Amino acid sequence: MSTEKKSFSRRKFLQRGAIVLGGSVVASYLGCSPMRRFTAQKVESMDLPASISSLKPDFWFEILADNTILLKSPKIEMGQGVWTGLAMMAAEELEVSLDKIKVEHANTGSGLIDNVNTGGSSSTSSLYEPVREVAATMREMLKAAAAKQWNVDISAVKTENGTLSSSGKKATYGEIATSTKEWDEPKTPTLKPKSAFKIIGKVVKRVDLKPKVMGTAKYTLDSELPDMLYAVLVKSPYLDATIKSVDSNEATKSVGVVKIVREGNLLAVVAKSFYAADSAAKKVVVEWNTPNKTQQTDLIKLVTVGNGKEANIQKEGSAKSILKDNKTEVFRQEYRTPMATHAQMEVNGAIAHVEANKVLIITGSQGPSQVRDVVAKAIDIKKDNIDVHTPLLGGGFGRKAAPGLAAEAAIISKLVGKPIKVYNSRQHEFQNGVYRPNTHHVLQAKMTKDGTIEAITHDQATPDMYVRNMVGEIGLKLLGSDFLSAGHGASLMYNVPNKSVSVWNTDVPIPISIWRAVGMFPNTFAIESFINELAHKAGKDAIDFRLDMLTDKDDKIIERSRKVLETLIEKSGWKTPKADGVGRGIAIGNDRKSIAAAAIEVEIKEGKIKVKKVTNVLDMGQIINPEGIKAQIEGCVMMGISATLYEELTVKDGQIEQAYFSQYPLATLADVPEIQSFLLEGDDVPYGVGEPPLAPIAPAIFGAVLNLTGKALRSLPLRLS
Amino acid sequence: MKIDFKLNGKPTSIDVDPAMPLLWVVRDELKLTATKFGCGMAMCGACTLHIDGEAVRSCSVPVETIAGKNIITLEGLSDSEANLHPIQQAWMEEQVPQCGYCQSGFMMAAAKLIKENPNPTDDDIINGITNICRCGTHPRIIKAIKRAAEINNQNH
Numbered sequence: 001m002s003t004e005k006k007s008f009s010r011r012k013f014l015q016r017g018a019i020v021l022g023g024s025v026v027a028s029y030l031g032c033s034p035m036r037r038f039t040a041q042k043v044e045s046m047d048l049p050a051s052i053s054s055l056k057p058d059f060w061f062e063i064l065a066d067n068t069i070l071l072k073s074p075k076i077e078m079g080q081g082v083w084t085g086l087a088m089m090a091a092e093e094l095e096v097s098l099d100k101i102k103v104e105h106a107n108t109g110s111g112l113i114d115n116v117n118t119g120g121s122s123s124t125s126s127l128y129e130p131v132r133e134v135a136a137t138m139r140e141m142l143k144a145a146a147a148k149q150w151n152v153d154i155s156a157v158k159t160e161n162g163t164l165s166s167s168g169k170k171a172t173y174g175e176i177a178t179s180t181k182e183w184d185e186p187k188t189p190t191l192k193p194k195s196a197f198k199i200i201g202k203v204v205k206r207v208d209l210k211p212k213v214m215g216t217a218k219y220t221l222d223s224e225l226p227d228m229l230y231a232v233l234v235k236s237p238y239l240d241a242t243i244k245s246v247d248s249n250e251a252t253k254s255v256g257v258v259k260i261v262r263e264g265n266l267l268a269v270v271a272k273s274f275y276a277a278d279s280a281a282k283k284v285v286v287e288w289n290t291p292n293k294t295q296q297t298d299l300i301k302l303v304t305v306g307n308g309k310e311a312n313i314q315k316e317g318s319a320k321s322i323l324k325d326n327k328t329e330v331f332r333q334e335y336r337t338p339m340a341t342h343a344q345m346e347v348n349g350a351i352a353h354v355e356a357n358k359v360l361i362i363t364g365s366q367g368p369s370q371v372r373d374v375v376a377k378a379i380d381i382k383k384d385n386i387d388v389h390t391p392l393l394g395g396g397f398g399r400k401a402a403p404g405l406a407a408e409a410a411i412i413s414k415l416v417g418k419p420i421k422v423y424n425s426r427q428h429e430f431q432n433g434v435y436r437p438n439t440h441h442v443l444q445a446k447m448t449k450d451g452t453i454e455a456i457t458h459d460q461a462t463p464d465m466y467v468r469n470m471v472g473e474i475g476l477k478l479l480g481s482d483f484l485s486a487g488h489g490a491s492l493m494y495n496v497p498n499k500s501v502s503v504w505n506t507d508v509p510i511p512i513s514i515w516r517a518v519g520m521f522p523n524t525f526a527i528e529s530f531i532n533e534l535a536h537k538a539g540k541d542a543i544d545f546r547l548d549m550l551t552d553k554d555d556k557i558i559e560r561s562r563k564v565l566e567t568l569i570e571k572s573g574w575k576t577p578k579a580d581g582v583g584r585g586i587a588i589g590n591d592r593k594s595i596a597a598a599a600i601e602v603e604i605k606e607g608k609i610k611v612k613k614v615t616n617v618l619d620m621g622q623i624i625n626p627e628g629i630k631a632q633i634e635g636c637v638m639m640g641i642s643a644t645l646y647e648e649l650t651v652k653d654g655q656i657e658q659a660y661f662s663q664y665p666l667a668t669l670a671d672v673p674e675i676q677s678f679l680l681e682g683d684d685v686p687y688g689v690g691e692p693p694l695a696p697i698a699p700a701i702f703g704a705v706l707n708l709t710g711k712a713l714r715s716l717p718l719r720l721s
Numbered sequence: 722m723k724i725d726f727k728l729n730g731k732p733t734s735i736d737v738d739p740a741m742p743l744l745w746v747v748r749d750e751l752k753l754t755a756t757k758f759g760c761g762m763a764m765c766g767a768c769t770l771h772i773d774g775e776a777v778r779s780c781s782v783p784v785e786t787i788a789g790k791n792i793i794t795l796e797g798l799s800d801s802e803a804n805l806h807p808i809q810q811a812w813m814e815e816q817v818p819q820c821g822y823c824q825s826g827f828m829m830a831a832a833k834l835i836k837e838n839p840n841p842t843d844d845d846i847i848n849g850i851t852n853i854c855r856c857g858t859h860p861r862i863i864k865a866i867k868r869a870a871e872i873n874n875q876n877h
Contacts, residue, residue, distance in 0.1 A: 078820055079821065080819070081819070205813070206816060206818075210802075212818035212821030213805075213812045213813055213824070214755075215754075215755025215796055216755070218754070273750075274749055275737075279738075343855055344855050345820065345823045345856075392821065393820060394820050425761060426761060627816060631816065634857055634861065635819060635856050635858070636857065637860075638858075639855070660760065660762060661760055669847045669851075670847045671859070
């Protein structure tokens with residue numbers, strides 16, 4: 001193995017060293033710092049696949065003295081199991097058992113920041129190579145160091161379960177790491193071939209399982225700082241409300257109140273406990289200006305195809321002219337999806353401690369670096385002086401890709417001069433949030449006499465979900481429309497000779513953001529429901545109808561999609577006779593190269609749609625954590641059922657009408673169907689699993705209801721009457 | 722007002738506003754954070770704990786009502802990690818949690834359910850537990866409760 005000696009500049013060492021020494025855990029492992037530096041530099045020099053941003057995700061390892069390895073994850077654990085996947089990849093190349101890897105979130109002050117939010121089901125896929133490469137390099141460095149100490153050739157050093165050995169000599173990684181002063185750094189090591197995997201692809205327990213079962217897992221609301229005060233925000237249930245007048249006389253007298261803080265439209269009661277702050281906040285009398293008068297009908301009207309700015313994102317053949325020339329033969333349908341909220345179980349919250357030139361933020365966010373930027377702006381302080389720590393997230397689903405309450409906590413902490421903990425009430429979460437927007441879809445097709453699609457168009461009307469957030473107003477203008485997030489999944493995957501897809505962007509007077517699966521959810525509902533209708537109309541089997549349009553043998557996605565559908569036919573018993581009173585439906589989606597399909601059986605019980613059985617086939621490429629993937633599929637099935645049958649957020653007089661769980665029902669234990677999941681490895685790299693299985697659920701239920709009742713319910717949530 | 726009660730077997734005394742919900746007493750005053758805040762209106766069940774053996778949503782229980790009573794939170798459900806409550810054993814076996822936030826409440830509700838009903842059917846579970854989970858761990862929760870009942874019955 002060729003090696004090169006790296007000399008690190010003293011300045012860089014001090015910079016990194018100083019930052020690293022900030023944490024007490026780290027301080028006692030100074031001996032490992034060259035390796036830590038190495039991994040940092042290694043990551044910096046690598047060409048990583050990052051979504052949209054060219055900035056690279058970063059991470060690093062530390063070998064602790066008890067021979068465990070600390071993996072500082074740049075990706076946020078919000079339940080999707082990313083810690084486990086990354087730990088498995090690292091353990092595989094490090095030749096240690098999974099329980100030897102301890103995972104924590106990297107903090108922004110570590111100097112290694114992931115500028116790409118955790119989302120888009122991209123964490124594992126984007127880090128598949130980098131994590132393994134760094135881990136393999138570390139392993140080789142440890143071997144080289146041991147070889148030198150023992151005066152043997154590196155090829156004679158074996159690694160097994162965190163231990164190095166050679167002809168009778170033995171040492172743990174921790175021992176070698178602490179006793180080595182100068183490291184030989186190998187060039188890119190060879191990665192294990194798939195056939196040699198001992199951990200990747202195997203059933204394991206998730207690394208955060210035990211703390212979550214014991215109740216010791218720490219979330220934002222469980223975190224504390226010494227001398228911390230609590231703040232409760234006083235908010236209007238109306239959107240865009242501003243303060244006209246405040247009477248806080250009664251509140252000030254309330255027990256435990258320290259201060260009533262007002263800065264602009266930020267109004268907060270600061271007290272010694274949450275209970276004291278909350279009790280006092282109820283006594284604050286505020287008159288609000290409520291300029292936002294939006295009604296539900298306004299939203300429906302605004303978000304309608306033909307309104308707003310059109311961006312054509314897919315065009316093959318001459319679909320539009322064919323439809324125009326054959327008006328009487330065109331099958332045209334419209335679909336709508338409603339506004340929705342994330343309703344993650346943990347409300348948004350943050351802890352801030354603002355000192356003269358130092359800010360500590362603790363908040364559960366999908367984008368800690370964005371939190372840092374927002375706080376820097378809110379209290380006018382340099383980004384470098386802000387350190388954002390991320391506890392575990394009690395659910396994300398896109399809600400925690402928005403800034404949360406870090407800026408509010410920082411403003412209040414600055415004014416009060418003490419650490420502040422602040423969190424939303426559930427009502428705030430419902431009424432002062434960011435929302436999945438309503439969408440409108442027009443689909444048109446002309447079929448030939450034998451029932452194949454000759455031309456098809458899809459027009460989606462949607463507000464921008466995230467592009468403005470990512471690339472700003474100018475970026476949105478340049479793109480013409482948000483087809484990256486809201487329009488994700490608007491394109492048609494089938495091999496139809498003539499097709500055209502447009503996304504129509506309209507702004508709405510409602511705060512909009514991403515929601516699990518982003519554009520895939522509304523678009524797959526519309527497109528795949530329409531395909532189900534076309535198959536129904538042509539009198540064809542809904543899966544055969546799709547297979548007949550997945551014909552391009554040179555397209556790997558098409559080939560993988562065929563395999564997924566063929567597997568679904570077999571595993572779901574698609575072609576076997578069905579019981580009386582049961583309807584069957586199916587849908588498929590390609591979500592960034594993860595192909596997910598579901599076959600669903602429904603029945604009608606007491607006038608309501610009941611999902612009886614869901615068979616999922618997912619081809620997400622290389623399997624990392626099979627049990628984790630199955631958990632994600634189950635989660636997508638339940639969230640899919642919830643969004644398909646129950647969830648709808650509405651606005652009245654500029655106020656979100658649903659303020660409590662009782663007004664926004666979610667799927668419960670009573671909705672659990674029989675769930676089967678089958679995984680295909682149609683590629684040798686991993687693709688996403690957290691969102692792809694969600695999109696097919698709604699259109700598959702639509703198809704099953706159509707199959708059972710003949711009714712096409714073209715608006716979510718699906719209602720029989 | 723001074724209130725005495727037992728918390729996870731330990732005699733505990735607290736002097737707070739009698740109207741303060743038990744949830745905040747447990748979390749903020751006594752620093753046991755397994756019991757979660759989800760809605761504050763007894764709708765989601767994230768704050769479920771046991772008062773004298775009953776599964777209760779602690780966000781809506783004024784602390785004055787628990788004087789002399791026995792409170793068990795998830796921290797006190799099993800006596801040690803080596804000797805987990807059947808519910809926790811089953812939760813580990815079935816790998817129930819995703820984000821984990823609602824799980825304490827579900828486990829406390831489930832522990833009460835299998836104590837009262839040693840062989841719960843799907844319907845017993847569905848009707849007996851109305852907590853909310855957003856990650857979609859519901860299928861595993863049902864499996865784990867049945868598994869816990871099995872473990873429980875083997876132990877006795």
